[in-house]
Amino acid sequence: MDILRMDLADTGSPEGLVSLILKHEPNLPLPVPIEELALQLEIEEIAELQTEGFEGGLITDTVRSRGIILVRKGLNQPRRRFTIGHELGHFLIANHIPDKDGQFLCSREDLRALSAKEGNRRAKMEVEANRFSSLILMPPPKLRDAFKKHPSPSLEHVFELADQFDVSKEAMARAYAEYHPEALAFIVVKDEKVGRVYHNRKRFPFVVASRNKSVPQGSTFYRRDLQIGIPSEIESRLADLWIDVPRGQRAPTLIEQVCLQRNGFALIMLWHESPEEEDEENEDMTTRDRWRAQQERYRRD
Numbered sequence: 001m002d003i004l005r006m007d008l009a010d011t012g013s014p015e016g017l018v019s020l021i022l023k024h025e026p027n028l029p030l031p032v033p034i035e036e037l038a039l040q041l042e043i044e045e046i047a048e049l050q051t052e053g054f055e056g057g058l059i060t061d062t063v064r065s066r067g068i069i070l071v072r073k074g075l076n077q078p079r080r081r082f083t084i085g086h087e088l089g090h091f092l093i094a095n096h097i098p099d100k101d102g103q104f105l106c107s108r109e110d111l112r113a114l115s116a117k118e119g120n121r122r123a124k125m126e127v128e129a130n131r132f133s134s135l136i137l138m139p140p141p142k143l144r145d146a147f148k149k150h151p152s153p154s155l156e157h158v159f160e161l162a163d164q165f166d167v168s169k170e171a172m173a174r175a176y177a178e179y180h181p182e183a184l185a186f187i188v189v190k191d192e193k194v195g196r197v198y199h200n201r202k203r204f205p206f207v208v209a210s211r212n213k214s215v216p217q218g219s220t221f222y223r224r225d226l227q228i229g230i231p232s233e234i235e236s237r238l239a240d241l242w243i244d245v246p247r248g249q250r251a252p253t254l255i256e257q258v259c260l261q262r263n264g265f266a267l268i269m270l271w272h273e274s275p276e277e278e279d280e281e282n283e284d285m286t287t288r289d290r291w292r293a294q295q296e297r298y299r300r301d
């Protein structure tokens, strides 16, 4: 690597920083060597965080003359990598101000923050650090290459990419929903209740079932033959099971795939096709048929 911290001077946004890093390091391998990159960008050391109740930290000062990243011991590798990316974000984003004692301390909630209320400056810094971490660990151009190679979305593909990029399945699902050209939503389920929902609001425009409500009856989630860790078949479902269909409009096709996980978790992928798109398609071939054909091709490759 030959990028220097000064190459990034005066860049304030996560997007700007990551595109500059990618410009200077066009051959960044996968998984992105985040520790090496942090050290290259003048982080002195990645050390163990001793403060209870936090997952990550950064020791620095207001002018960033130095930076030491702290990570809680015992995090699994994807979470450790995400935390390092997050702290590197605090270090590089110029207007992030550490607490008065010269450090950032980031909790598990901070590392999940995706939106901040207007005026909440600290929350906004956490959201930006998370965006930086996601973008650097899952660079959009590399995701787009992966989608080109395998255009039909599936949980199998999400899990494969999570391995390849060395990020958690949930982090990959979030980026997948954002950057995949198809209209997708991912729903994290815990104990049969809807939890976090990830979708690209432009491409998946409808309201998805609300948080803390039970997974709707009729979802593949309730099939009795599901096995932990093995994604279900994909199945067409009545769209209004999950989304609000505007009155007077034809319900779109909605496709569902479910994977049960350990400890009461599950991940559900929803794939939405607008009625207009379907009309253009070959009438004899359903989305499901096309998906199967693509999966077949994928497995053969």
Ligand SMILES: [Zn+2]
Pocket (backbone or CB within 6 Å): 086, 090, 104, 105, 106, 110, 125, 126, 129
């Ligand atoms: Zn933070």
